[in-house]
Amino acid sequence: MMANECPNVLNQRAFHPTDPLQGMRNYDLGSLSQKQKEMLNHMKISQRKENEIYLHKHPEIKGLISILLRYVLIKKPAFDVHQIVGAFFARSRNIIAKDLLEYLLETECASGIIDDLRKEVDESNVININDIEFSTENINYFGCQE
Structure with missing residues (x-):
């Protein structure tokens, strides 16, 4: 089932920018000390910089992500995005x-x-x-199939 075939599904799965991230729903903001939060933020920033450098050196990865995303957006799956991504790589x-x-x-x-x-x-x-097997059956004088 594709998303454009079932508008009610889209409304049920609506996304709002203020919604918590999927892995952050049960996140306890008070569980880290201030120093741990600073270290975590520093680690996130350095990891993001390393990722950007790597992607800049390897444009084929950005290209692969772009053509995959284009493929998914053309198909517009309502439920199983994993199936569409699997079909892309199959x-x-x-x-x-x-x-x-x-x-x-x-x-x-x-x-x-x-x-x-x-x-x-x-x-x-x-x-x-x-590597090709030829069959001369059903071929006339001009090389056309009869």
Whole structure:
């Protein structure tokens, strides 16, 4: 069932910015000392900086997240987002690589992975004539099927 097929489900699952985060519903603000809170905030900030540096060095990850998000938003699942994400990754590696290559070229990303993706997509499009079985039955003189 998709979200656009069932508007009542959307209203039941409405999100408001002031709602507590999923993992923070039973969070006790008083359980940490002031020093622990400062250390935790410092750790969060440094982790976020490290993540941003890593994502900047690896644009293919941002691209993969973007094409996954685009895929999910096109499908608009009402309930099981996990099923849609599973379907995305169940596609062949070649299709995902092609989508990622198109995204990186659209965004004019200068990444070394573009050459690798081009090779992978090109190699998967090459058909080895020895791997194909030909049948001459039902083929006329002009090479067309009858």
